[in-house]
Amino acid sequence: KRFRHDLDDGREIIWMSERDGWNHLYMLDGETGQVKHQITKGAWPVRGVDSVDVENRRIWFRASGMNPDQDPYFIHYYRIDFDGTGLVAYTEADGMHEVTFSPDRRFYVDQWSRVDLPPIAELRRTSDRSLVMELERADASALLAKGWQYPEVFVAKGRDGVTDIWGIIIRPINFDPNRTYPVIESIYAGPHGSHVPKTFGTHASRTSVAELGFIVAQIDGMGTNNRSKAFHDVAWQNIRDAGFPDRILWHQAVAREYDYYDVSRVGIYGGSAGGQNAMAALLWHGDFYDVAFSSVGCHDNRMDKIWWNEAWMGWPIGPHYSESSNVDNAWRLQGKLLLVVGELDRNVDPSSTLQVVNALIEADKDFDFLLFPGGGHGAGGDFGMRKRNDYFVKHLLGVEPPAWERYVASDAEGDR
Known part of the structure; x- marks a missing residue:
């Protein structure tokens, strides 16, 4: 559980910490080390950071436990602005997700499954998370038979x-x-x-x-x-x-x-x-x-x-x-x-x-x-x-x- 990303030659630092009881991201003042503000917040943990968009001041990350009606270990994919606003969920289905974005991040493939559900792979558009097409739906009927x-x-x-x-x-x-x-x-x-x-x-x-x-x-x-x-x-x-x-x-x-x-x-x-x-x-x-x-x-x-x-x-x-x-x-x-x-x-x-x-x-x-x-x-x-x-x-x-x-x-x- 560690993540650090320096911004503007270290004047700001994105830092991961459990100081509020959950694993979250914070913006620190690079000169004083003090917390400027908390970026992610809630009774759920950040599971990892995938990328930091410095130009648009956004973080693309994974988290679990944000959906109260799902298994709290299921990983979902999100984006949030540096100031803690603009949270966007790129996955919602009830399962464990693995997302691969296209190089330009215009599209992403979301593959998800559960122990009691075979994998489903979908192509989605990043701008509005809309479904472009279902790529594959695994069939367990032969196993079950x-x-x-x-x-x-x-x-x-x-x-x-x-x-x-x-x-x-x-x-x-x-x-x-x-x-x-x-x-x-x-x-x-x-x-x-x-x-x-x-x-x-x-x-x-x-x-x-x-x-x-x-x-x-x-x-x-x-x-x-x-x-x-x-x-x-x-x-x-x-x-x-x-x-x-x-x-x-x-x-x-x-x-x-x-x-x-x-x-x-x-x-x-x-x-x-x-x-x-x-x-x-x-x-x-x-x-x-x-x-x-x-x-x-x-x-x-x-x-x-x-x-x-x-x-x-x-x-x-x-x-x-x-x-x-x-x-x-x-x-x-x-x-x-x-x-x-x-x-x-x-x-x-x-x-x-x-x-x-x-x-x-x-x-x-x-x-x-x-x-x-x-x-x-x-x-x-x-x-x-x-x-x-x-x-x-x-x-x-x-x-x-x-x-x-x-x-x-x-x-x-x-x-x-």
């Missing part, structure tokens, strides 16, 4: 009883509302972004897990980005929070809505920051989460890359680092945990996971561990995904996974 289902967008109140928490629900193709399904949450709560998908896709990685007999969910809890400063600041020096109080309330709200959503059997998986989150679920919320698959996690923010961790945990290092450390809190473990790490991970030091392993052993905790020789920053490829899936099948469905090597051997013999 095979039994594939759109994810469901679900909204529930967070820990404060006021803030909306947004997530998606993915069901298996053979979904039967008359039976119950264990729930698996795909988590990545890195404070640098928001992570729930907002555009159309098959979401194959999550769908493949659901096909095993689960319902898969993904949620953006408090502490993630692209809402208010207060929403984001939950993560400040408190990365262990990961929005879990909101996530659990969200799951419970879904269970009240749907009898088949079984929150007595809940798994969670994630990698990198999500790996830290997945293990943390069993440390601080083992009364709700039962099984976790944690890959290449940054389990202690004192030893991972400085630039990322200090952005959220601050400097100097204090007791709050230990309070959020999976290493220092490994003794709290409840439930079933599978830790995965690559030997040559160059993003998150593998020692981060090995320190957790050591702490769990010292605390006499039962867990599972998989090290990939020569492996990098990932979940272990196809083998790692199989181990993850088998782990959830065994511990949430209560089914012993097949002896897969028999099938591999059979396929090899068939090839010969």
Whole structure:
């Protein structure tokens, strides 16, 4: 969240700030650094600046949350004058937008979609935003004919009883509302972004897990980005929070809505920051989460890359680092945990996971561990995904996974 554009050799500066509680643009006096006036204003965040028209004193930017009847994460495109007047919206349809302007900005292509709506592309005239022609409208009928289902967008109140928490629900193709399904949450709560998908896709990685007999969910809890400063600041020096109080309330709200959503059997998986989150679920919320698959996690923010961790945990290092450390809190473990790490991970030091392993052993905790020789920053490829899936099948469905090597051997013999 940073933007600076100098005007008139630095006599004026367009500056991005959250000083009023939302991410907005301000005009500063370049000599004194004082705010001359606020350019954008409202209970919504600027998501980025696309261009600054110095000659006409206009800013072309992206924002979300300006449309109260839409998902607050949906990005829309706007223009505003330097003095904060003349706001123009170039997108309005209910979806996540991506706009490409012609070089002379006389026309633009607006492509938009949702998780439950295939992409639509339109050519529009910039001067009055009028529709010139529809360029394309994607057709998902072939997918739907095979039994594939759109994810469901679900909204529930967070820990404060006021803030909306947004997530998606993915069901298996053979979904039967008359039976119950264990729930698996795909988590990545890195404070640098928001992570729930907002555009159309098959979401194959999550769908493949659901096909095993689960319902898969993904949620953006408090502490993630692209809402208010207060929403984001939950993560400040408190990365262990990961929005879990909101996530659990969200799951419970879904269970009240749907009898088949079984929150007595809940798994969670994630990698990198999500790996830290997945293990943390069993440390601080083992009364709700039962099984976790944690890959290449940054389990202690004192030893991972400085630039990322200090952005959220601050400097100097204090007791709050230990309070959020999976290493220092490994003794709290409840439930079933599978830790995965690559030997040559160059993003998150593998020692981060090995320190957790050591702490769990010292605390006499039962867990599972998989090290990939020569492996990098990932979940272990196809083998790692199989181990993850088998782990959830065994511990949430209560089914012993097949002896897969028999099938591999059979396929090899068939090839010969």
